[in-house]
Amino acid sequence: MEQKPFSENLGFRIILVSILIGLGIFFIIYFKDLLKPFVMAVMVWYLIKTIYNYIGKIKVMGRQLPRWLKGTLSLAIIFGSVQATINLIITNLSAIVANFSTYQATFDRFLIGLGESLGVVNITDQLQEQLNKLDLQGFLAGTLSSLSTTVGTIVIVVIYIIFLLLExxxxxxxxxAIFPDRKKRQRIQEVLNEIYESTNKYITLKTGISILTGALSYVVLRLFGVDYAFLWAFLIFIFNYIPYIGSLIATLLPSIFAIVQFGSMWSFLWVFISVEIIQLIVGNYVEPKVMGKSLNLSPLVVVVALSFWGYVWDLLGMFLSVPITSIMLIVLAQFPATRNIAILLTENGNIENILIKKEEGP
Structure with missing residues (x-):
């Protein structure tokens, strides 16, 4: 009986894939400070490209807009949105700081009432004693250091974006040039197109769902009279991109602030329940109908990916965990040696819709 070469054995493939995965994990952890700004730049470049393509569909007097105008409008929309977001956060945080004494007095009254109901005496004094033990000077120094690092990161990201647009x-x-063979070149282009279309569909639909969730939450927060409703709705919109735990974090933020503003546990419960109902309805009914099985990722895989990328790249990794895993699924499905891994990543074991068929004939 003729034996297969070692390179064709299943054991060899498993060992090879394991080594490659190990090297990949080492690379993204060890070089994370270099990779994170580049990945952020790729995200912005991708958004610019997507907006550019949408603007390209606009016709004036039966003609498409010139390339330079489409590019200028795309950049203006992206950087205008970033500027508006920064202004929104700064304005609202400044207002919170300006009214801090009022919120503190309300929160103190809440703590006193809570302490009396629990039989705890001088709860505010005990809390203040614990706060005095905090190293505020060290905290401020760390915050300033983080801000300077953030500014440096933004500069690096902008430089990367410029070169990505040029490249x-x-x-x-x-x-x-890399793939002179037409069949191989076409196959690579089809894989890249599948990655772009899959990612674009996910981000577009997820953005629409997040806008709906944020808008409904804004209406509810306004009805309850919660201050800075637009800020909380915006944070709900942003955190909705993080699977599973993002919606919980986004719901807790305005709910906790309701205690600070109104000084009542009932306000926390009403805000939390109302916003959470919106999250449940949109997440369990609207989102599945809109997105369907477009990604076909196993829920367990999504949770593991969220934990892994959150550990490796912090908050950025949590936001990117689903798109990165989706890209991995598409790439792994194209090679016989890694196709079984792709099947394990899916929810139903079907990879036919992302499998790029080899072209037959000469």
Whole structure:
């Protein structure tokens, strides 16, 4: 009986894939400070490209807009949105700081009432004693250091974005040079197109769902009279991109602030229950109908990916955990040696819709 070469054995493939995965994990952990700004730049570049394509569908007098105008509008929308977001956060935080004494007095009354109901005497004094033990000077120094690091990161990200936009023009030529064989080149292009379309569909639908969740939450918060309702609705919109735990965090933020503003546990419960009902309805009924099985990722895989990327790249990793895992699924499905891994990542074991068929014939 003829034996297969070692390179064709299942054991060899498992060992090879394990080594590659191990090297990949080492690489993204060890070089995370270098990779995170680049990944952020790729995100912004991707958004610019997506907006550029949408603007390209607009026609004036039967003609498409010129390339330079589409590019200018795309950049203006992205950086205008970033500027508006920064202004929103700064304005609301400044207002919270300006009214801090009022909120503190209300919260103190709440703590006193809570202490009396629990039989705890001088609860505010005990809390103040614990706060005095905190190293505020060290906290402020760390905050300033983080801010300076953030500014430096933003500069690096902007530089990366500029070079990505410049390199984009020559990217297709490089693909042609790397893969002179037409069939291989076409296959690579199809895989890249599948990645782009899958990611674009997920981000577009998720953005629409997040806007709906944020808008409904804004209405509820306004009805309850919670201050800075737009800020909380915006945070709900942002955190909705993080699977599972993001919606819980987003719901807790305005609910906790309701205690600070109104000084009542009932206000916390009413706000939390109302916003959580919105999250449950949108998450369990609207989102499945809109998104369907577009990603086909196993819920367990999503949770593991969320934990892993959150550990490796912090908050950025949590936001990117689903798109990164989806890209891995598409790539792994294209190679016989890793196809079984792709099947394990799916929810129903079906990878036919993402499998790029080899072209037959000469």
């Amino acid at each position: 984009e023009v020559a990217f297709s030529k490089k693909i042609d």
